[in-house]
Amino acid sequence: MNNLSVKEIKDREDAHTPGEYYQKLPAVIESLMKSWKSGRHGDQEELVSMPSHESVVRIIHRARNILFPGYFVQIGLDPVSMGYYLGQETTALFEDLSGQIIMSIRHGREESAQTEAGLGKRGYEIALKFVRGLPGVKALLAADIQATLDGDPAAKSDDEIIFSYPGLFAITVYRLAHILWIQDVPLLPRIMTEYAHGQTGIDIHPGARIGESLCIDHGTGVVVGETTEIGDRVRIYQGVTLGALSLPRDAGPLFKNKKRHPTIEDDVTIYSNTTILGGDTVIGARSVIGGNIWVTESVPPDTKVLLKRPELVYKENGGKTTPA
Amino acid sequence: MNNLSVKEIKDREDAHTPGEYYQKLPAVIESLMKSWKSGRHGDQEELVSMPSHESVVRIIHRARNILFPGYFVQIGLDPVSMGYYLGQETTALFEDLSGQIIMSIRHGREESAQTEAGLGKRGYEIALKFVRGLPGVKALLAADIQATLDGDPAAKSDDEIIFSYPGLFAITVYRLAHILWIQDVPLLPRIMTEYAHGQTGIDIHPGARIGESLCIDHGTGVVVGETTEIGDRVRIYQGVTLGALSLPRDAGPLFKNKKRHPTIEDDVTIYSNTTILGGDTVIGARSVIGGNIWVTESVPPDTKVLLKRPELVYKENGGKTTPA
Amino acid sequence: MNNLSVKEIKDREDAHTPGEYYQKLPAVIESLMKSWKSGRHGDQEELVSMPSHESVVRIIHRARNILFPGYFVQIGLDPVSMGYYLGQETTALFEDLSGQIIMSIRHGREESAQTEAGLGKRGYEIALKFVRGLPGVKALLAADIQATLDGDPAAKSDDEIIFSYPGLFAITVYRLAHILWIQDVPLLPRIMTEYAHGQTGIDIHPGARIGESLCIDHGTGVVVGETTEIGDRVRIYQGVTLGALSLPRDAGPLFKNKKRHPTIEDDVTIYSNTTILGGDTVIGARSVIGGNIWVTESVPPDTKVLLKRPELVYKENGGKTTPA
Numbered sequence: 001m002n003n004l005s006v007k008e009i010k011d012r013e014d015a016h017t018p019g020e021y022y023q024k025l026p027a028v029i030e031s032l033m034k035s036w037k038s039g040r041h042g043d044q045e046e047l048v049s050m051p052s053h054e055s056v057v058r059i060i061h062r063a064r065n066i067l068f069p070g071y072f073v074q075i076g077l078d079p080v081s082m083g084y085y086l087g088q089e090t091t092a093l094f095e096d097l098s099g100q101i102i103m104s105i106r107h108g109r110e111e112s113a114q115t116e117a118g119l120g121k122r123g124y125e126i127a128l129k130f131v132r133g134l135p136g137v138k139a140l141l142a143a144d145i146q147a148t149l150d151g152d153p154a155a156k157s158d159d160e161i162i163f164s165y166p167g168l169f170a171i172t173v174y175r176l177a178h179i180l181w182i183q184d185v186p187l188l189p190r191i192m193t194e195y196a197h198g199q200t201g202i203d204i205h206p207g208a209r210i211g212e213s214l215c216i217d218h219g220t221g222v223v224v225g226e227t228t229e230i231g232d233r234v235r236i237y238q239g240v241t242l243g244a245l246s247l248p249r250d251a252g253p254l255f256k257n258k259k260r261h262p263t264i265e266d267d268v269t270i271y272s273n274t275t276i277l278g279g280d281t282v283i284g285a286r287s288v289i290g291g292n293i294w295v296t297e298s299v300p301p302d303t304k305v306l307l308k309r310p311e312l313v314y315k316e317n318g319g320k321t322t323p324a
Numbered sequence: 325m326n327n328l329s330v331k332e333i334k335d336r337e338d339a340h341t342p343g344e345y346y347q348k349l350p351a352v353i354e355s356l357m358k359s360w361k362s363g364r365h366g367d368q369e370e371l372v373s374m375p376s377h378e379s380v381v382r383i384i385h386r387a388r389n390i391l392f393p394g395y396f397v398q399i400g401l402d403p404v405s406m407g408y409y410l411g412q413e414t415t416a417l418f419e420d421l422s423g424q425i426i427m428s429i430r431h432g433r434e435e436s437a438q439t440e441a442g443l444g445k446r447g448y449e450i451a452l453k454f455v456r457g458l459p460g461v462k463a464l465l466a467a468d469i470q471a472t473l474d475g476d477p478a479a480k481s482d483d484e485i486i487f488s489y490p491g492l493f494a495i496t497v498y499r500l501a502h503i504l505w506i507q508d509v510p511l512l513p514r515i516m517t518e519y520a521h522g523q524t525g526i527d528i529h530p531g532a533r534i535g536e537s538l539c540i541d542h543g544t545g546v547v548v549g550e551t552t553e554i555g556d557r558v559r560i561y562q563g564v565t566l567g568a569l570s571l572p573r574d575a576g577p578l579f580k581n582k583k584r585h586p587t588i589e590d591d592v593t594i595y596s597n598t599t600i601l602g603g604d605t606v607i608g609a610r611s612v613i614g615g616n617i618w619v620t621e622s623v624p625p626d627t628k629v630l631l632k633r634p635e636l637v638y639k640e641n642g643g644k645t646t647p648a
Numbered sequence: 649m650n651n652l653s654v655k656e657i658k659d660r661e662d663a664h665t666p667g668e669y670y671q672k673l674p675a676v677i678e679s680l681m682k683s684w685k686s687g688r689h690g691d692q693e694e695l696v697s698m699p700s701h702e703s704v705v706r707i708i709h710r711a712r713n714i715l716f717p718g719y720f721v722q723i724g725l726d727p728v729s730m731g732y733y734l735g736q737e738t739t740a741l742f743e744d745l746s747g748q749i750i751m752s753i754r755h756g757r758e759e760s761a762q763t764e765a766g767l768g769k770r771g772y773e774i775a776l777k778f779v780r781g782l783p784g785v786k787a788l789l790a791a792d793i794q795a796t797l798d799g800d801p802a803a804k805s806d807d808e809i810i811f812s813y814p815g816l817f818a819i820t821v822y823r824l825a826h827i828l829w830i831q832d833v834p835l836l837p838r839i840m841t842e843y844a845h846g847q848t849g850i851d852i853h854p855g856a857r858i859g860e861s862l863c864i865d866h867g868t869g870v871v872v873g874e875t876t877e878i879g880d881r882v883r884i885y886q887g888v889t890l891g892a893l894s895l896p897r898d899a900g901p902l903f904k905n906k907k908r909h910p911t912i913e914d915d916v917t918i919y920s921n922t923t924i925l926g927g928d929t930v931i932g933a934r935s936v937i938g939g940n941i942w943v944t945e946s947v948p949p950d951t952k953v954l955l956k957r958p959e960l961v962y963k964e965n966g967g968k969t970t971p972a
Binding site: 015016018021022024025026028029031032033035036037039040049050051052053054055107186187190191193194195197198201203205207220221223225226239241243244246256258260273275286287288293294295299302303304305306307308310 | 714717718719720721722723724725727730731734735738739742746768769772773775776779780782783786787790801802804805806807808811812813814847848849866868869886887917919920921936939940955957958959960961962963964965
């Protein structure tokens with residue numbers, strides 16, 4: 001170790017004028033081209049496309065604008081304007097999404113045995129299920145909003161939660177991504193939830209199974225792993241990890257598709273910065289897990305788990321000494 | 325629990341061509357329209373507008389560009405260019421903000437008893453207070469920058485802090501949002517601070533009361549609750565929560581507007597990942613709270629609080645076994 | 649303390665019409681202009697420019713598009729399209745970056761003793777080193793991707809990691825910023841890594857020295873300080889801090905450029921929310937540090953360090969009482 005991670009080119013350039021520097025670029029571009037050709041997608045002989053991150057981000061925002069019209073982009077809120085708006089946005093979403101699904105299936109799979117026609121039909125079919133699922137998602141989100149309003153004294157109205165709560169945004173994107181996940185769409189669901197993770201600090205895997213009326217408050221640092229199951233009316237605070245027990249090095253592939261993350265039953269509350277690990281760990285209904293706790297075993301229903309207060313040391317602070 | 329959160333539509337579609345799929349969209353759009361009409365804002369008969377998230381984000385960036393011209397958008401830094409720039413941006417900010425304030429008051433309040441004329445006047449008045457407050461905010465931020473420069477050995481210059489420190493961005497947005505908060509503007513202050521939360525991982529409620537020369541270092545995961553009070557020259561590290569004690573389920577509404585979050589007096593330092601909870605908890609002046617501590621009781625002035633080192637277990641790592 | 653941080657202007661305005669409010673803006677703009685003139689960059693007499701945040705963000709995205717063409721912006725993936733794309737983007741990156749380097753050196757340094765001609769040459773030279781370094785960065789990132797694929801059972805393909813893993817984005821930006829850091833470019837490296845921090849919650853200082861095959865999983869809350877050294881094949885989880893021991897107040901300047909952050913040797917794994925502090929702290933090769941641990945002393949090679957499980961308190965939850 002301790003080598004610089006990027007080796008410095010020691011020799012001084014013999015270039016002096018801007019033109020002489022620009023003349024050195026073609027050689028750089030050629031080596032980038034060579035590196036691309038030897039990589040994952042470099043064997044293409046004709047024009048194809050991959051799904052793109054910017055398209056997926058556009059899909060998320062379009063779906064959110066359909067679910068909550070007028071909140072994020074200024075539009076008229078009378079029925080005529082709204083009719084045009086929802087019509088236009090839903091059609092554009094369907095078009096965008098079906099295209100991205102087709103490209104994802106074509107690229108994300110080892111066995112791309114499907115014909116182009118079959119692929120096209122599959123893309124349209126899943127995109128239709130997605131837009132048809134939107135009213136159902138909207139109803140689920142209404143319950144999530146109500147759960148937040150009930151649980152957080154700082155929440156003043158449902159409008160405030162829709163406009164500004166990162167927990168609601170993360171749950172919205174999860175619920176949308178999960179529709180694509182259960183249809184076996186590769187790549188897109190994870191790009192969606194990781195976009196929300198970037199925006200909110202809340203990392204919910206699209207494969208998690210989550211019931212109704214979830215409230216995630218503050219939320220920064222929350223992790224909900226791929227095989228987690230969460231019941232109804234669960235409340236989770238910032239920094240909570242629902243994760244996997246650690247694995248031996250390089251054992252990753254062996255544990256794919258196994259239940260590795262906990263089960264949280266109905267009406268459970270989990271306070272901030274608590275970590276719950278393991279596929280066999282079940283937190284029983286109506287239990288309350290205090291903050292800052294590390295749980296790797298099941299907890300029965302109707303139980304309160306608290307950390308026995310660790311001993312604190314109080315010293316007079318001279319003001320000059322270094323605090324440890 | 326354990327139901328899929330979105331019910332899968334089992335039947336295969338009878339559509340085959342793209343056109344046949346598109347013909348299924350109007351029914352979807354109609355059900356979205358119905359769902360909108362039965363919702364929070366669906367009773368509008370004529371064209372009205374809500375405040376919009378994208379407008380609020382534009383307002384934040386405009387205010388920041390006025391406070392720190394030339395840092396985030398490339399402009400000429402000579403006095404003539406600067407005069408035009410500040411004039412144009414401040415006018416645009418005033419226009420944007422007064423409009424958003426009017427829409428927020430109209431929408432955010434139960435009792436929208438005010439006349440449209442009174443509402444307009446109120447919007448202009450508050451927006452004027454906001455732009456008049458900018459030089460004062462700039463002076464406060466200069467002290468926050470100096471506090472960071474004094475406290476962080478990695479900080480090389482005030483420019484570096486303005487350009488890149490998430491702590492400064494979160495404090496900037498808080499100080500701006502707080503002006504609107506004390507004028508009782510609904511929705512906007514929280515949209516502003518939650519935007520900063522999304523960008524930085526630092527969640528400062530606009531209702532918190534914060535003195536001069538605050539330094540938040542790294543900052544991801546910091547939570548400062550609605551009724552927190554923070555004195556002068558306080559230093560806070562990543563993952564620190566200044567929060568409320570837990571509440572019985574659904575007691576949220578009962579605790580609105582009560583002091584639920586701690587008081588941090590002058591010259592206190594709070595190290596990373598420490599949690600301080602409760603409206604009666606006071607951390608006395610000049611005290612130092614170590615990292616990774618859970619505090620629910622007051623600490624006298626001039627005190628150092630450390631965690632008694634928890635016992636660690638050292639084992640030889642065979643390299644093959646599963647670490648717990 | 650306890651003063652409102654922004655003093656409220658008490659008097660009611662004498663304005664009534666919109667026009668009367670707008671007439672109050674010039675006085676505000678004048679005071680902003682005055683405040684700018686008395687500040688850091690207000691002594692300019694002629695047109696100059698500073699580096700700008702928006703330009704640096706554009707540089708990051710351009711470099712990422714060159715490293716992973718087709719993933720983030722939709723383009724044709726055949727060799728002809730790709731040749732044009734890489735040529736155009738690399739030239740634009742070179743142009744943008746050389747300009748920002750020149751402006752950064754001019755502004756970020758106390759001693760701007762250099763001639764404009766010498767500054768221009770320095771800008772082109774460093775920008776050329778940067779673009780020449782891209783194939784090497786691409787090779788390093790391929791090893792980082794493989795490390796993630798080996799370690800995370802939820803990772804399905806390298807495409808998924810490139811598209812969606814925040815850990816990879818943070819490492820990409822760090823490896824790019826580090827090229828500029830070792831060339832002593834002021835401001836830009838830190839703006840780059842703090843942009844990634846904002847996007848991912850992962851805060852890697854550009855001055856850290858990091859070996860090959862790093863895997864950062866989930867990542868929110870990770871902090872890697874300026875003088876940290878990390879070996880090859882290291883694995884880090886969310887919430888891990890590699891930080892400095894606390895300093896006496898205002899001692900920041902004294903500790904600049906000293907080794908203040910730990911050394912992590914080859915093949916070490918550090919689980920979630922663990923904090924490792926101090927410039928003399930060395931975590932020996934192949935050691936495993938469990939989750940939620942606070943380490944301020946060195947750990948020998950081949951050691952497993954676990955927290956002795958703290959005592960938990962289980963109570964029956966009446967459902968009516970307040971959980972502590």
